[in-house]
Amino acid sequence: MDAIYYLDPTTQFVLFSIVKIVVAFVITLTFVAYAVLAERKISAWIQDRVGPNRATPFFAQYLPVIGPALVRLGIFQPMADGLKFLLKEDFTPAYVRKVYFWLAPALTAIPAFMTIAVIPFGSTLGNPNNPMVIADLNVGILYSFGIVSLGVYGIVLAGYASNSKYPFLGGIRSSAQMISYEIAMGMSVVAVFMVIGDLNLSKVVEYQGANILHWMAWKQPLAFFIFLVSAFAETNRLPFDLPESESELVGGYHTEYSSMKFALFFLGEYANMIAASAMMVTLFFGGWAYPWGGGAAQGFLGGVGHIVCFLVKMLVLMGVFIWVRWMFPRFRYDQLMDLGWRRFIPLALVNILVTALVLAALND
């Protein structure tokens, strides 16, 4: 291990950054897999069922007490699901547009992982030159909005490539819904950045770092509410899951998909949910900062503490996502468009104007 200290700073920096990227990526993947399990367990709990409690790998029986407990919790379910997705018949229907049909699931999964690049998930691990963010862009929020907009392509392409009526309708609906709420989302954060005065997300965390009273969720409650609801719409989750409303459109844009290609849509949705939660934690809940404040970490353990703090906040928001899905009925399509265009966009504009007036008054 000592050999690492004899390398020159640049090599150390590059090595450290690559390890950081790999670890962040693997953690996101684990979260995606277990978010699916959490959703199934929480939905079971809300509906007074048991949920997944059967998947038992061969080694579980050798663990004395903890093995059966883990099985009852369904800890091994994601592995079983993954294996099953891999072993299912990899079927491509005869009438689809083959190239796009293969391209669409891949396109859906990529943007969600690209969004995590600009999110500061911790302060430092002792070395102040290497902050816990994959790419500390000075235009962080513009980058993430650009990447998030790419998410719509995969879904529209899936609807078009399937060459079938239900997926086509689902894809069209989805594109209209996602672009509408993207505007509401973009306008809601304008007010946030007026207060902060920097587009870099590390600076956003720094601004809120002092203590819980400085979190943007209290200063911009309306912006937070619009952002939260738009995030539900952007990730196509209930109460806005109209693209795949199963009672009308069977499965929406992924009706014709099966096996691994369906799994990628499925994982893409959860990865999007994680990216949206992480973004909300950063913008409105102080990022990695503890509720009682304290600046950047001095040592390794302090840095780990900040990362854990970030993950806990993110898990709470993901819990809200799952909870909302099982508590509310689906919106009608006209209500959905009405809410986006005639409620949220004017509200966000008014929010910008009011923020501007208050800031100008305070500044004088």
Place this chain on the structure above:
Amino acid sequence: MNTPELHPYVFLTVLLFMALAFPLVPLALARLWAIRFAPPRPGPAKNATYECGIETRGDPLQQFRAGYYLYGILFLIFDVEVVFLLPFAVAFLHLPVGAVVAMLVFVLLLAEGLAWAWLKGLLEWK
């Protein structure tokens, strides 16, 4: 301690390759498994368009309502507005009064566009 200067986009590229591998590796694995152990067995019923058991009629790419298209056009206008608003928001506290007024005029023009579309009934989903 000297700070190594490396452009952040370098690491973004590394992440992009990992994000590309995330869908491509499982797809390739599934494909390999399918070739070796589970070759596809197509049949007339399996190859038919899925429509809840009813045989499909006509072209699947049917006409869809123009409302979706109108939302698309409105989106273009407002998305550009948001991109212009963000730099303005960041510099807001350091701007002279003239610049703020100019920006307000820009926002009001777009708000007027929204009001026009609203009064015209374009935002109503009939």
